[in-house]
Amino acid sequence: MNRRCSQIALALALATAAICPPCAVALRSPVSQTSSRLPKPSEVNPKMSKSQQPVREPLICLWQHNQEVDIAPLVKELGFNTVWTDDEAYHGQAWEQTHMCRALHVPGVKYVIPKIERAAWGWTHEQSRASAKWIAELSLEHKGIIGLYLNDFYDEIEEGHRTMAQWREIIAAARSVNPNLKLWVPHYPHRHNENQAYDFPYDAVVFNMWDDRMLPETEKQLAIARKQHAGKVLIGGLYISASGRPNGRWLTEQQFKNILGLFVRETNAGNLDGVRVFCACEMIQRPEYVRWAEEVLSGLKPPHGK
Secondary structure (H helix, E strand, C coil): CCHHHHHHHHHHHHHCCCCCCCCCCCCCCCCCCCCCCCCCHHHCCCCCCHHHCCCCCCEEEEECCCCCCCCHHHHHHHCCCEEECCCCCCCCCCHHHCHHHHHHCCCCCCEEECEECCHHHCCCHHHHHHHHHHHHHHHHHCCCECEEEECCHHHHHHCCCCCHHHHHHHHHHHHHHCCCCEEEEEECHHHCHHHCCCCCCCCEEEEEECCHHHHHHHHHHHHHHHHHCCCCEEEEEEECECCCCHHHCECCHHHHHHHHHHHHHHHHCCCCCEEEEECHHHHHHCCHHHHHHHHHHCCCCCCCCC
16 A cells, blocks of 8 residues: 555544534535536437537545544545435434535535435434425525435335335425425346336436345446436446345455446446445445545546536
């Protein structure tokens, strides 16, 4: 490991117990109207060539579900511009108290994508509806909120924790406040999501390779997802480890580089809109993944026209 990586590893190790200080003021810097924001659906003409489409930078995403972790060293080292945040269900908390606010004040972070948490993990339907409206309201003022993630959409239905009707009510709650806020859903090959109808309003997809036994199929599965979600925002997501995997396996160096490298190449080719790494805690716990990610992400090209 070179000296720079050693310094970063030390910084990350020291960051695990740090909590970002509460925001003193709400974020008010507008998002660029040319290259930074995601275009509205009406602005994207499918008949236009890639070079004619509105220019936007790739979303380089970090999942952070432990708010006590200081992600600033990771953002600085790897260039993450988007954080998938983990706020509690809405209970009257002020903007300055939110994970969204703290994440947007980390230097380098431009965007956040908060989520509706799983009912399986304790969120009631009323909490979910209220949180959807709250986040949609915040997004009207804070332009760094570029989406709302409906966590484990089909898993919730298949496992009996929500119904499709309940999801539609949550979607309607968000849409009633800000119809332009992008609704994100997952696509899990290991859950055979390619067989799902996706017959509800959604705008963006994170293609998640969770099961490491399926990694040899990543390119094939991604092609299926691209066809299924044509016209939607699509990013590639990987899991460094997952507790439900056999033996709790962590990705090997080669597996990690192969899958992240594929997502980088597909992003450069215009077939993906970015990548997501799960998660911050694991990168801090195992700093070698920081080094490997830096090597692979250095291959990202700037968007055409910038």
